[in-house]
Amino acid sequence: MGALLEIKDLGVDFGGFRAVDSVNMKIGDGEIRVIIGPNGAGKTTFMDMVTGKTRPTKGTIFFNGHNITGKEPGEIAGKYKIGRKFQGPNIFENMSVYQNIEIALKGYTSIWHTLTYKPNTRKRERIKAILKKIKLYDMKDFMSSELSHGQRQWLEIGMVMAQSPKLIILDEPTAGMTADETHQTGEMVKELAGEHTIIVTEHDMDFVRQVANRVTVLHQGKLLAEGLLEEVEKNPEVIQVYLKED
Amino acid sequence: MSVFMQQFANGVNLAALLLIAALGLVIIFGLMNVINMAHGELIMIGAYATYFANTVLDLPFWVAMIIAFLVSAAVGILIEVIIIKRLYSKPTETLLATFALSIIFVQLVQLIFSPENKYVAMPIKGILKVGTVSIPNYNLFIIAVALSILAMTGVLLLKTKFGKKMRAVTQNRQMVECLGIATSKVDTWTFAYGAGLAGLAGAVIAPINSVSPTMGGAYLTDSFMTVVVGGVQSIIGTALGSGIVGESRTILAGFSNEVFAKILVFLIIIVIIRFKPEGLFARERR
Amino acid sequence: MTKLKKIPINRWIDLGVLLFLLVFPLFTQTFRVEMMGRFIAYVIFAISLDLLWGYTGLMSLGHAVLFGMGGYMIALCYSMQGGVPAFMTREGINAIPSFLVPLQTPAVAVIAGLLLPVVFAFILGNFLFRSKVSGVFFSIITLALAQIFKDFIINQQKFTNGFNGLQGVPRFPIDGIPLSKIHYYYIILLVAVLVYLFCLWLTKSRFGKVAVSIRENEARLGFLGYKPANFKIVIYMISGFIAGLAGILYTPMTNGITPEDVSVVASTAVLVWLAVGGRGNLTGAIVGTLCVNWAQSLLSESFADYWQLILGIILLAIVFFIPNGLVGKVIEKQHNFRINRKRVKITAFNRSMKGAEV
16 A cells, blocks of 8 residues: 655745645555644645645645646646545535536546537436435435535535545535534545545544544644544643644 | 837826826725726716816816815715615626616716716916927826825825724724724725715816716726736735826827727736736735 | 426527517518517627626626627628728728738628637637636726727728728628518528527536536636636637627628627627526527617617616616516526425425324
């Protein structure tokens, strides 16, 4: 199991403010890595750099052997197959649940493909399979604007799945969910692993316990601790900075 | 060479006019993020107020200028309260509604004053000669007005309590509301100030060409172009932008004709937007 | 039968309008057929803007420029049929310039009228859509464009006859005999139907959904691997093609084209038709264009001076009270009706289930 994502000395400087500072990370193929840390620790900025939304001012990001540092989001999503689910549900409210998944299907995003796209059984089955995994099959013809908050989060996870990404980044997927929805989301995420590699940023420790292989703790832009959740939970620095404040 | 010098001198005049016209826009568009398609008509209303005060009522020109400022500011308050406030955060609707207003204003003025051109006498006559270059004294007046308005706006924003509120609302509306300040009133008065500046522009422009109901349209696009080149949220940027647009257009017009100059400057602006969409002088955004 | 129920109500409106237009010449005088023919050309123009603005959210305030490019090409063509036209000789041009010679052939002029707006849209689109400017800037730039283009046309009077425009454009004569007004009317209608069907296909395809998604949530598309800038450019080009086509059809029906037809006023007018009718569903473009233009014809005889004012007030009222336009309102009502019906069914179903449980 080689390192799928290798990050060396990554940092970004916003006019003097170092949101992320010299972070090193290695994430293996098929792993579920959870990144935790207090608000403002740099988790989202870190994700932004991996997905191309923000350009790092130092360090490198290697994905599957390719250097993707500083590339455009469209390229990272399309060519390198890193899919991201954002913090707030970011779906297309003008379309139905089914159509949201359909538009996310990988391989049909160029102009030529959108003009020549023909829905066929294979595509339909794929979409239905995803809808079942995210528990939205029965809602497939509803407008996505009619979904509850938790369901919208699932829809977005479904859209990320439709991109057939190698690496899935989930930004606080259980934000705003009920305890029950959170647990269901945890099951979804575990099901995804193996076939996909997953990075999750989260605050909900129960969820972290449910899904994590390894955990990375960020604090003020720097890497504070890394390891299995039980080890990290016992780390005195981590306790002082993060878990105690919870 | 002397053609160039003359054109350069003329260009300062156009730059000053653009500055006065665009300053009102940068307050409304840059600070409040409101797209006001009736900006040109606020200028036009100021021009007509000047015509009415100066030509019809025979009041001194400087009085007419103040009246123009007040009239346009008053119209601005009406627009803000009745229309802009209701469409806050709906840019397409705001654009369409203010576009509709611009049509309505032009038609109303046409009905009240007739579509014929009206004239405002040149309040300052005479020409200054510097070497081979002739500068009408009125041009110097315009430049003085432009610089005063710039200074006045700067003082307003930086030194007064109201100016601080204006800037705070631009940066963080919610926080300002939490502090108990009625942002709604700040919006109205900010818009009024921007509108008043437009009226003042109209007053200054009135003696130069003629006053007509449709005079505002060209100033709308020119003001937006100036603001875009300079940097949407930057007042200094607008000042410099007006300088660049005004000078290049006038100098080019001296060597070809006005239409080609406009086209060329337009093309240059598009290229600038392509590579620096935040404007030439804006502070670097994240 | 269930499939028919699923057809949105506006398609029925489209069909109804088509049937009406088909029989229209049978019971009206020729001069009204001529007017309706013009308005149908306007409908094609409005559909082109609907693709760009209604579906993709790009509000062009200068769309008449693309319309005018088509119109001027065909008008120029027919102006040069009898040798060097008067407006050229007046400016000292005594032979047709070499770059205009190909335009003397109507077929070439039509192709030029279609391609010129496409090329223009391609170039402008590449500058505007590839930079990260917001939609407002597109509107402002197209507005500036409209003003400059009109100035340019008037300025180049040695080629365009300036203020007066180009007159005497016949209806595509075959062997010297122009088509009759009725025949030409049906040709315009045929082209309109073809354009409509094409746009219906386009908007229902995946491409069309991407266009709407650009309007709703462009950033998200980027993260899904799409390149929104490319789509915008292609849509602008398609829109330009159709607008040019509208201009080409319009000009012979009105006998000519003037700078007014490419002005800001003309660009504003089409915006109003779409706002009144409704954007993003094609039907609004049809209904809005026909209603506003007929109202204008019938009312401006009595209210000539006030018509623009009335238009402005109507636009303002629409923005406040019916922001989705007339057709938009109808579609909304149908949607709500269907949702309520679904709710009633679900409630009844749940009740019956509860009954079964007990």
